[in-house]
Amino acid sequence: MSERSIEEDGLSSDDRAYYVISDLHIGGDEQLGEIEFEHELVAFLERLAATDEPVELLINGDAFGLWEFTELDGVEKFDRLEATYPDLFAQLRATGEEIPITLLPGNHDHELAAYDEYVERFAAYNVDLVQDQSITRPVGDGVIHFEHGHQRDPNNRIDDWGNPHAKPLGYHYNAEVTSRAGQLSDRGRFDWLSDVQAVTPTEWLPLWLLSKYVYREMNPLLRYALVPFLFLFNLSSLLAILVGLDMAGVYAVPIDAVRSFLGAFGLAGTAAYGFLAANVVVAGLALLLAVPLYLIQHDVKRTIDRFGLFDAELTVDAERPYEAAAEEIFADSPETAVFCYGHTHRPDSKRVAGGLLVNTGTWLKRLHRLDGVTGLLPPVFYPTYQLAAVRIAAESDGIAVSFEPIEKPTPAPDELTLTERLLTLGRKPNPTLPDRRVVESTRRPTPSTPERAE
Structure with a gap:
């Protein structure tokens, strides 16, 4: 003072x-x-x-x-x-x-x-x-x-x-x-x-820039077009899990009922069923790949932490x-x-x-x-x-x-x-x-x- x-x-x-x-x-x-x-x-x-x-x-x-x-x-x-x-x-x-x-x-x-x-x-x-x-x-x-x-x-x-x-x-x-x-x-x-x-x-900077690009700078039409895509992907992922449970004998998926329901709409229903089936296959493969990739990423992170590779002056x-x-x-x-x-x-x-x-x-x-x-x-x-x-x-x-x-x-x-x-x-x-x-x-x-x- x-x-x-x-x-x-x-x-x-x-x-x-x-x-x-x-x-x-x-x-x-x-x-x-x-x-x-x-x-x-x-x-x-x-x-x-x-x-x-x-x-x-x-x-x-x-x-x-x-x-x-x-x-x-x-x-x-x-x-x-x-x-x-x-x-x-x-x-x-x-x-x-x-x-x-x-x-x-x-x-x-x-x-x-x-x-x-x-x-x-x-x-x-x-x-x-x-x-x-x-x-x-x-x-x-x-x-x-x-x-x-x-x-x-x-x-x-x-x-x-x-x-x-x-x-x-x-x-x-x-x-x-x-x-x-x-x-x-x-x-x-x-x-x-x-x-x-x-x-x-400061390590959050790249993620923050990506966030502001997607939510602020991306063309609004493009951003809103992602919404149905994400909805479809999540729906396909859910169906892929149900199909997997069906194949494992854990839960029976009414595949025939879904096919019959969509078939009632004629050619459009058949096309929708084929499109949905293709998405289920893609989502299923993505989920299958996600499991080993997550385990590998987790193991790599543990190894990095053990050796202290990121414990440098930037951290x-x-x-x-x-x-x-x-x-x-x-x-x-x-x-x-x-x-x-x-x-x-x-x-x-x-x-x-x-x-x-x-x-x-x-x-x-x-x-x-x-x-x-x-x-x-x-x-x-x-x-x-x-x-x-x-x-x-x-x-x-x-x-x-x-x-x-x-x-x-x-x-x-x-x-x-x-x-x-x-x-x-x-x-x-x-x-x-x-x-x-x-x-x-x-x-x-x-x-x-x-x-x-x-």
Whole structure:
């Protein structure tokens, strides 16, 4: 906390409640510059400015998408942000006059740590930019550890902190893939490609692209023509199973009755019977092939997992590195009660080694994968918002961590096609934020099994 805020308010910093947000990803090339939550963010800042409670706002990394500006360099990116979002910066200035605002760089806005001029520019809007990788704040008789979390991710770790030329693998992905998506997004039937930032884990990207092609970019006539084909295939598969049971003597299929029924329609019925019989043969062969192929695929996957062939730097565990980091911090600094980070876009709260490990989530969309009900269509990626601010404060029962939701309706009705809405009937996701948790003010670094909030 800055000396200005403590001296002006005449309060000890550990008397404050801390509000924490992260992963806003504001800014970027072309369509990436659209902030769908700007109204909610400004309203949140207005609410903090009007509170009578002593608070500090911490923006815990990736507030801005500086990696996604590919045609600007250095502090030129601040000029673009300032010109694009005047209402947001005006509200930062107004809120910063009432409460302290601290900004910590993440990986997407690592350049904030590389140019000292950023400190001066943000100070003009009453935002205290701290160019360190992590900070701490006192709360009650404990301490909160804040870091963005990218240093625990080998794809985004920046070893030469503050070097403007440091470019981990994640930088190249965002500069080549994410920024390009922002430049091309307006060419689609709907501005969906810019949502590439919300696709997590990154391994889902090819499947997400296939899904959006089928449900959004494919010619509607072609897409709807697939419906009777899929119905016929599923019907043929069912009949093939019944025929197989008949041949095995398990269940007698009334083949003669079906032939007689269709024969009553003359030549057309006979043709329909022949067509259906051919489809049953094809579906039966497909089912027969599916069994060994599934077994082979399952065995190959087990072999790959056993040898760890995919456990490379591209595959990142989104949980264990942060649990290990929290255990280390809690052991080295027993006064630390809360380890607060972001980066993975997954709001979470769990007990680790006697303290609390807290992820602040993201203000971007969250895409929930719902696999196709037929098994032949790609999954639907159902969009929702989980906007929230984490509140950390000393209360009578200890140091309390709670998620305060910020309401924003799901964009699904506007963004999903009719086909996607039909395929997700009765299966809409209902994501919830973690429950309130409390850690005793006097911590004892006793290791324990992580316990996830229900």
